[in-house]
Amino acid sequence: MIQLGGAAPKPRWSMRLTSAAAAAVLVVALLAVKLAQLQVTDGQQLASLAQSNSIHRVVLEADRGIIYDRHGVPLVENIPVWSMVVTPAGLAEDAIDRAQELATLARIAGVTEEKLVSQLLAADPYESVTIETDLSQADELVLNERLPQLPGVSIAQRSIRHYRDPFIFGHVLGYVGPVDPSQVERLRGLGYQPDEMVGKVGVEAGLEALLRGTNGWADVEVDARGQLRRVLAMQAPVPGDAVYLSLDAGLQKATAAALTAGLARYHHTAGASVVMDPRTGEVLALVSIPGYDTNLFTRGISHADYSRLLKDPDKPLLNRAIAGQYAPGSTFKMVTATAGLQEGKITAQTLLSCPAYINVSGWIYHNWASYSLGQMNVARALATSCDTFFYQVASMVGDVTLARYARAYGFGQAKGIEMPGVMAGLVPDRIWKQLNCGVPDLNSDACRWSEGDTITFGIGQSYLLTTPLNQAVYVAALANGGNVMRPTLVQAVADASGHVVEKQRTEVTSTVPASADNIQAVREGMREEINPPYHMNYWFRVSGVPADGGGKTGTAQWGGSGLDLPTHAWFVFFAPYAQPEIALSVFVERGELSEVQAAPIGIDITKFYREHASSIRSR
Amino acid sequence: MIARVDRLQTLIVAMLAALGVMTVFSARADWPRQVAWVLAGAILYAAATVFDYRRLRTVAPALYGAMLLMLVAVHLVGHTALGARRWLAVAGFPLEPSELSKLVLVVVLAAYLARSERISWRAFGGALGLVAAPAALVLAQPDLGTTLVMCAVAFGMLFLGGGRPAQLGSVITAGIVAVPLLPLLLHGYQLRRLQIFLDPNQDPLGAGYNLLQARIAVGSGGFFGRGWLHGLQGQLGFVPERATDFVFATFAEEFGLLGSLVLLSLFGTLLIRTLRSAGVASDRFGELIAGGVFVMVFAQVVENVGMNIGVLPIAGLPLPLISYGGSATITTLTALGLVQSVMVRQRAVTHAQRPISPLGTITRRAET
Numbered sequence: 011m012i013q014l015g016g017a018a019p020k021p022r023w024s025m026r027l028t029s030a031a032a033a034a035v036l037v038v039a040l041l042a043v044k045l046a047q048l049q050v051t052d053g054q055q056l057a058s059l060a061q062s063n064s065i066h067r068v069v070l071e072a073d074r075g076i077i078y079d080r081h082g083v084p085l086v087e088n089i090p091v092w093s094m095v096v097t098p099a100g101l102a103e104d105a106i107d108r109a110q111e112l113a114t115l116a117r118i119a120g121v122t123e124e125k126l127v128s129q130l131l132a133a134d135p136y137e138s139v140t141i142e143t144d145l146s147q148a149d150e151l152v153l154n155e156r157l158p159q160l161p162g163v164s165i166a167q168r169s170i171r172h173y174r175d176p177f178i179f180g181h182v183l184g185y186v187g188p189v190d191p192s193q194v195e196r197l198r199g200l201g202y203q204p205d206e207m208v209g210k211v212g213v214e215a216g217l218e219a220l221l222r223g224t225n226g227w228a229d230v231e232v233d234a235r236g237q238l239r240r241v242l243a244m245q246a247p248v249p250g251d252a253v254y255l256s257l258d259a260g261l262q263k264a265t266a267a268a269l270t271a272g273l274a275r276y277h278h279t280a281g282a283s284v285v286m287d288p289r290t291g292e293v294l295a296l297v298s299i300p301g302y303d304t305n306l307f308t309r310g311i312s313h314a315d316y317s318r319l320l321k322d323p324d325k326p327l328l329n330r331a332i333a334g335q336y337a338p339g340s341t342f343k344m345v346t347a348t349a350g351l352q353e354g355k356i357t358a359q360t361l362l363s364c365p366a367y368i369n370v371s372g373w374i375y376h377n378w379a380s381y382s383l384g385q386m387n388v389a390r391a392l393a394t395s396c397d398t399f400f401y402q403v404a405s406m407v408g409d410v411t412l413a414r415y416a417r418a419y420g421f422g423q424a425k426g427i428e429m430p431g432v433m434a435g436l437v438p439d440r441i442w443k444q445l446n447c448g449v450p451d452l453n454s455d456a457c458r459w460s461e462g463d464t465i466t467f468g469i470g471q472s473y474l475l476t477t478p479l480n481q482a483v484y485v486a487a488l489a490n491g492g493n494v495m496r497p498t499l500v501q502a503v504a505d506a507s508g509h510v511v512e513k514q515r516t517e518v519t520s521t522v523p524a525s526a527d528n529i530q531a532v533r534e535g536m537r538e539e540i541n542p543p544y545h546m547n548y549w550f551r552v553s554g555v556p557a558d559g560g561g562k563t564g565t566a567q568w569g570g571s572g573l574d575l576p577t578h579a580w581f582v583f584f585a586p587y588a589q590p591e592i593a594l595s596v597f598v599e600r601g602e603l604s605e606v607q608a609a610p611i612g613i614d615i616t617k618f619y620r621e622h623a624s625s626i627r628s629r
Numbered sequence: 630m631i632a633r634v635d636r637l638q639t640l641i642v643a644m645l646a647a648l649g650v651m652t653v654f655s656a657r658a659d660w661p662r663q664v665a666w667v668l669a670g671a672i673l674y675a676a677a678t679v680f681d682y683r684r685l686r687t688v689a690p691a692l693y694g695a696m697l698l699m700l701v702a703v704h705l706v707g708h709t710a711l712g713a714r715r716w717l718a719v720a721g722f723p724l725e726p727s728e729l730s731k732l733v734l735v736v737v738l739a740a741y742l743a744r745s746e747r748i749s750w751r752a753f754g755g756a757l758g759l760v761a762a763p764a765a766l767v768l769a770q771p772d773l774g775t776t777l778v779m780c781a782v783a784f785g786m787l788f789l790g791g792g793r794p795a796q797l798g799s800v801i802t803a804g805i806v807a808v809p810l811l812p813l814l815l816h817g818y819q820l821r822r823l824q825i826f827l828d829p830n831q832d833p834l835g836a837g838y839n840l841l842q843a844r845i846a847v848g849s850g851g852f853f854g855r856g857w858l859h860g861l862q863g864q865l866g867f868v869p870e871r872a873t874d875f876v877f878a879t880f881a882e883e884f885g886l887l888g889s890l891v892l893l894s895l896f897g898t899l900l901i902r903t904l905r906s907a908g909v910a911s912d913r914f915g916e917l918i919a920g921g922v923f924v925m926v927f928a929q930v931v932e933n934v935g936m937n938i939g940v941l942p943i944a945g946l947p948l949p950l951i952s953y954g955g956s957a958t959i960t961t962l963t964a965l966g967l968v969q970s971v972m973v974r975q976r977a978v979t980h981a982q983r984p985i986s987p988l989g990t991i992t993r994r995a996e997t
Contacts, residue, residue, distance in 0.1 A: 019976055021908030026789050030920070031904045034927055038897040041934050042890055048848045048938050049886040056848025060862050060882075 068230050069203055072223030073169060075250030077183055077213060079259040080294075080501050081628070085179050088169035091309075092150040094119050094141040098130045100162025111160055115141065118153050140166065140205060171207065171214075171308045177301035178266045181329040182257060182499065184212015184429065185304035187311070201225060210307065211329070213253065213499060216429035220503055223250030249506040256292035256501040256514070258626045261285060264618035265295035272611035273299060273598060280599035282330035282478040284497075285615060288486035288584060288593040290516045291495030293427070294626065295594075295615070296479070298334070302326040330597065332425075333433045335475040339566025339604075340395045341580045341595075342416070342470025344488055344532045347388050349415040350403040351528040358531035361385040362403070364396040370461050375401055392535025392562065393544055397469050404468020409459060412467055413439040418522045420483045420494045421476055426519075428499045435480050438463075438473035471567060481582050481595035488536065488560065489584035489593045492522035492529050536560025537587055549610050555617045559585030563604035579604035581612045585620075591627075592619050634678065635972045638902045641895050642674070642950065642965055648892065649951040649958075652880045655858050658872030658953040666955040670962030677966025678973060685967075686914055689740035693759070696733040699726035700766040707770075715770050727767045727775040728947075728956035732964045734763060734782055735921030742790040743914035753796045756787060773815065774946035778928045780804075785924030789907070790917055839869045843878040844939045847889075854885025872953035874945045877937040892951075896930045899965075906968045911976035919971045922964045 023031075048056070077085050094115065102108040112130075116123040119141050126141065133139040145153065145165075153165055171186050173179065186207040189197050194204055202208065203225070209215035226247035231240050265283050273281050285295040300322075306315050319327050328334060350356045364383035367376045377383070377398040391399035404412060416422065422437030436442075440459030447457035466472040476484075479497060487494045496517040503512040522529065540546045540557045550557040564580035579601025584593040594612055601607040619626065646667045654660040685692070699717065703726055708716040716723045741756055742748060748756070760783040768776040784800055812820055846862035849855070860882035862868050871879045881889045900923055907919035926949050933948040935941030947957040 019909050021905045023908055026791070027904050027908055027920075030785070030789060030923065031901055034900040034904070034923075035897060037927075037931055038893050038900075041931065041938070041940075042893050044938055044940055045847070045881070045889050045893070045934075046886055048844065049850050049881065049889070050852055052848050053851040056845050057851060059845045060849035 068228045070226035070228055070244070070247045071168060071203070071206065072225050072247035073249040074171065074186070074207075074223065075217075075221040075252050077221070077253045077255060079255055079257045079262070080626075081258070082254065083259045084174070085183055085255070085257075085259065086171055086173050089172045090167050091170045092145040092147075092153075093166050093168065094145060094153060095138045095164045095166045096130060096141055097138045097162045097164075098133060101130075102161055111163075114156070114160065115163065118149055118156075119145070120149075138164070138166075171305075173304045173308075175263070176304040178263055178297070179257075179259075180212070180301045180304040181298040181331060182212055182255070182262075182296050182429070183304065184214040184216075185210055185307040186214050187307045207308070211431060212429050213255070216427075217253055217500065217503075220253060221250040223506075224248040251506070251511065252504045252508075253500055254502045254504065255499050256287075256290075256294065257296070257499065258294050260622060261615075261619060261626055262295040262297065265615050266297045266299070266301075268611050268614035268618070269297055269299055269596070272596075272607065272614070276598075276601070276607050278598050278600055278607070279324045280330065281601075281611075282334060282597045283594060283611065283615065284331050284478045284482035285592055285594040285619070286482050286486055286495075286497060288489035288495070288590045291483070291486065291497050292501065292514070293482075293497055293499050294592065294619075296331045296499070298328070298330040298332075298478075300324050300326040329431060330599070331478045332427065332429065333431050333477065334597070334599075335433050335435050335477055336578050336580075336597065336599075337472075337474055337566040337568055338421075338470040338476045338481065339564030339578070339580055340397075340470055341481060341485075341562050341564035341582045342474060342476075343392055343395065343400050343468075344536065344562060345416050345419055345421070345470075345484075346400045346403050346407070346412065346468040347392060347532045347535065348419075348522065348524050348528060349407045349412055351388065351531055352415075352524040353407055353411060355406040356388060356403060358389065358527070358534075359387055361387055362391070362399050364391065364394070364399050366398070368398050368401050368465075370401075370405075370465060373462050375462070375465060388531060389535035389538055392532065393538035395539075395563070400468045401465040404465045405461065407468075409439055409464040409467055412464070413437050415522075415524075416474070418494070418520060419487055420480055420520070421474070423480070425479055425483060425497050427479065427497045432479065433477055435477050436473060436475040438467065443473065470564060478595045478597045481580065481597070482593055485562075485582040485584050485595060486590075486593035487522055488529065488533060489590035491526060492524060493518045494520045494522065533560050533587070536562055536584075539563075540583075546605055546609055549605075549613050553610070553613045553617050555613050555620065556586075559583060559587050559590065559616070561609065561612070563609055565602065565604045576600060577602055579608040581608035583609075583612045583616065585616055591623065592616065633973045633975060634969055635902055635906060638899060638906075638965065638969065638972075641899045641902070642962070645892075645895055645899070645950040646670075646958075646962075648880070648895075649876075651857060652876055652883075652951055653872050653953045655860065655883060656872035656876065656879045656953070662955070663953050663958070666958045667962075669955075670959045673959060674962040674966035674969070677963050678969040680967075680970055681974065682915055682918055682967050682970040683912065683974070685736050685918075686740045686743065689737050692733050693737045696726070696730045696737075696763060697766070700730060700763055702726070703770065704766070715772060722955065725954070725956035727770065727772050728954070728960045730763050730767065731775065731778055731782065731925050732922075732960050732967075734760065734779055735786070735918060735925055735964065736967075738783065738786045739914050739917035739921055742786060742917055743912070746791075746913070748787065748790060748792050748796065750796070753787070753792065756783065757800075771815075772945065774932060774944035777932065777944055778925060778946065781928035782921055782924045785927075786917055786921045789920035789924075790913075839875065839943060840936075840939055842868050843875045843937050846875075846878040847881040847938050850882040850885045850889070852886045854881070854883050854888055857883050859883060870945075873947060874933070874943070874952070875937055876948050876952045877934050880951065881937070893934070896926075896949075900927055900930075903965075903968050906972045906975075909975040910971045911974050915971035915974065919968045922968050925964060926961065 073088055079085060102111045112123055112126060116126045130139060157163060173183060187210045189202060189206055189208050209218040224247060226245045228244035229242040231242060265285055269281050269283050280299060282298040286293045302319055364386055366380050366382055367374050377396060383394055383396055416437045422435050424432045424434040443459050444452050444457045449456050463472050467474060483494060483497055496519045498514050501514050502510050504510045537560045540550060540561045547557050561583040565577045567575040567577050569576055579598040581596040581604055584590040594615055596608045596612045598608045650660060650663055650667060653663045703717055715725050715727060717726055737759060738756060741759060745752060760779055764776050764779045788797055846868045849862060860879060862882055868875050868878050903919055903923040907916045910916035910919055929946050929949050932941055932944060932946050936943045947954050949961040
């Protein structure tokens, strides 16, 4: 059968065979042409697509700087949390497997499958998507165990802020939260990631630039499953600076405790206190009550929690210490006294009457007492807080001069402290009133400054507004003899290696334009107020605190004009009298009797300070 | 005998198999296994060369029956992988009957069509019937790719076997008519693949991913390629099924346009040589076998390369001799061995000893 030997036959290329061969050549040639187009013409573009498939720039988030108190007690820490990261393109290839995988992921992450899928669809399929920023430790273990069966899924660890004692330190430290959508564009220019945490309020916001550190990056090659293959290049992140506050954690806690207890005694729910060193302007304690759990924000606060905080009638989100603006009431009388003395309207010995009321162009202005307290000098007027005495002094000085002295003591100025949201308060005068009277005709009676405005200005009412921080700066100036200090919260800043890179400098922002004698005369009034025969001394004796210092209470009316207006209670104080070490303000929202409701709080704080002064002072 | 072996074909087959093993190695598939299959295939290739293909004519009905049995068995006891029931365990080895059935169909159709010189309408109907049964079973697995190859083999062999223009035209017409029915015939994912092919952006995460990634891999190869074992896409696993269905993408990325053109030239030459073997066959049966093997290889190369570069919809098919896979490698090598068998038993130079040519045109030329 097999033909052996002989020449091979010439193949017969029939029409059909020839056309089949032609078809084969043609089709293969077409494939070659298409291939050439793909590999040469589109090659460059597809090669870069391949590159971006596999080479990613990963941002290495810098550790945020820790915030300490003045002795190095950490007030916040960075704790690790785990999140699920999914690379959509790396998910199971088969549709059924993929559906199953997505169901598993949704279950572990605790989100609905629809939400998960929509999140993945919105993302670049080759980029990793963070699904759940807060896996529990148990979830993390479950996920880790299943990882081999979950292609395209990995676990990422990141740090999250955890605030210690948020209700006590919260208003000082503030909190970090996810970048606001409206801020994304601006912050991206500064190198922020869309999912990065940024300081929102308090020191976290005020010192954002220092605390944040510098993010690093790494160019990594990942495979289709999103798994890291190798690192091509990297720049290590630089951790944020450590910030040492001037705050004393113990004093802060004692201040919060004293304030909380003091408020609770008379069923008040809101108040604030600022304690500072009158020699340096260092804030030793700054408390606003109620506080709130700042840790709620670090993972993105829930809508329910946020609206609860917003709807709370006590406004826990309001930092009253820096942003609560209230009339100072009688605590303002030292300004009026300083102005009267320095402007030569009175001397330390000038005696004025203290009637039950005075009559100013037909209007009656009452003293707190319904009887005359007799003739008195300025020190006694301060100690007894005689309103009618200061009506007369204010009238003599005039509103413009009074406003000038008020500003000299720091009223009406937002303090340059290391956190945003500081309010200025308000020092009114006739121009201000004309511009802000709220009627179109600026020359109408409602817009005209009246003598009544001037004399109530003299006792810290009228349109005057201040904040607990301003009050502390003011009383510190009285304590130190007239220097208005720049209040500071930060003592030092150290870089990641512990090297101190910045130390706080004491700064006198302005000096009260009054002679030492005149200021001394005012201080004398404050000293008398807390000593016998005056009532306030009782609270010092009860607390066992020496009445060595100067204080002034104030019960400020608010909410309009009239006789039975609601009030706020104030107490400002410095101690010791000769060489003051602390100056403080206490504010009790809706307090009725400052001597009973506000002063004891300040005395409790002073008591703690006196008992712990050496440790608070130690470095 | 050795003198009549198409040595160029053997050389090309060896080169393709070597490239295949290299690519499979680079794609991180089980390359020693692929080597074993190539060796087993080589033995079958040699055996088929020695074996007198004409003896297949008598066993063709039995082969056909065995093929149908295996395809039915797949449905009953087959293993499921990637959503399709395609594998049978034979002596511990996974066997893919649909791969073998391609070659069996070539032999069966060759035997059937060789019975007469001309293809009557009755024989035409019979041939379609022979194809319909295995094609339906394979489509139901579901394996769209193999079904298409079977249809191509049937059409190609009818063409080479001298089918009348009206017959060929009716097949084409039937195909065109069937297109609107596709949504009814195709499995969900097959239909989806077709839709994705028409618009790859529809689903970049799912089915379109394969297509997109294969295109990216091919394209990023550029002119010279990234070099063997240096394909970014293939090595990092972005190319799906990178050792089987999308092996060409892996190859093209690493060897570039230059390598791809070499590969296509090798396939082109192999195809022409196969047709040439048909041209020297001593009988109509041998001619049809060689022609059928031509169509079988041609269809798979075109579909596989075509889907890898995004000009044809995705239908899972191996690239002959390159893709990882035992059944496919062995089937292809055996088929090409059979072509050598036809070659070895080519007709004598003397016209007297030549049997009457099965093809009309050749007959005419012989008569002049």
